[in-house]
Amino acid sequence: SQELEQSPQSLIVQEGKNLTINCTSSKTLYGLYWYKQKYGEGLIFLMMLQKGGEEKSHEKITAKLDEKKQQSSLHITASQPSHAGIYLCGFLNSGGYQKVTFGTGTKLQVIP
Amino acid sequence: AAGVIQSPRHLIKEKRETATLKCYPIPRHDTVYWYQQGPGQDPQFLISFYEKMQSDKGSIPDRFSAQQFSDYHSELNMSSLELGDSALYFCASSLGTSGPTGELFFGEGSRLTVL
Numbered sequence: 001s002q003e004l005e006q007s008p009q010s011l012i013v014q015e016g017k018n019l020t021i022n023c024t025s026s027k028t029l030y031g032l033y034w035y036k037q038k039y040g041e042g043l044i045f046l047m048m049l050q051k052g053g054e055e056k057s058h059e060k061i062t063a064k065l066d067e068k069k070q071q072s073s074l075h076i077t078a079s080q081p082s083h084a085g086i087y088l089c090g091f092l093n094s095g096g097y098q099k100v101t102f103g104t105g106t107k108l109q110v111i112p
Numbered sequence: 113a114a115g116v117i118q119s120p121r122h123l124i125k126e127k128r129e130t131a132t133l134k135c136y137p138i139p140r141h142d143t144v145y146w147y148q149q150g151p152g153q154d155p156q157f158l159i160s161f162y163e164k165m166q167s168d169k170g171s172i173p174d175r176f177s178a179q180q181f182s183d184y185h186s187e188l189n190m191s192s193l194e195l196g197d198s199a200l201y202f203c204a205s206s207l208g209t210s211g212p213t214g215e216l217f218f219g220e221g222s223r224l225t226v227l
Contacts, residue, residue, distance in 0.1 A: 033216065035218070040200065041220060041221065042202065042220035042221050043155070043202065043218040044218075045215060088154060100204075100216055103154060104154050
């Protein structure tokens with residue numbers, strides 16, 4: 001979706017390294033989802049951010065929402081092979097039923 | 113905890129055939145969404161239902177139809193299948209509210225292959 005741009009498109013890191021994935025929206029964000037997907041498998045919910053400046057963490061993954069800049073970043077600390085997969089950000093449309101539009105995804109590989 | 117259940121997980125059909133995918137939302141969730149993900153692409157929203165009524169419509173072809181039943185499960189019916197319909201079809205559920213709150217949980221997906 002061109003409404004949501006993710007960068008980088010792919011990333012290869014050494015195990016133990018930190019990394020950041022960015023998600024930029026061309027529209028006002030009412031909410032921002034982060035999902036992880038293994039190839040050909042379901043989307044695993046990571047976290048949802050709703051307020052500007054909000055920051056959430058789950059294990060070694062931290063996500064922030066900059067509402068003014070219409071951006072979100074996902075940061076992984078001390079990456080592990082289990083972090084490998086495709087990370088998708090999705091924004092919440094302004095409608096009342098939580099339809100999520102997804103970004104293009106970032107493919108992460110972690111080399112042991 | 114119970115998750116979103118989709119069936120079948122894999123389906124192989126010939127061109128011009130019909131396929132039906134089923135989705136069973138998380139208990140008490142009243143909103144269901146269908147997404148289509150082509151190879152190497154991001155999930156594209158097809159259609160959603162809230163309390164058995166269509167609530168939103170995305171890029172769903174006219175050959176496709178869907179509905180939500182009284183027990184909140186949903187079915188996506190696809191007719192006159194084309195090669196380009198080969199994709200991973202996701203169902204997601206949430207507790208519908210009047211505002212953008214709540215989490216959206218996805219099923220494992222149904223992989224449709226059209227030969």
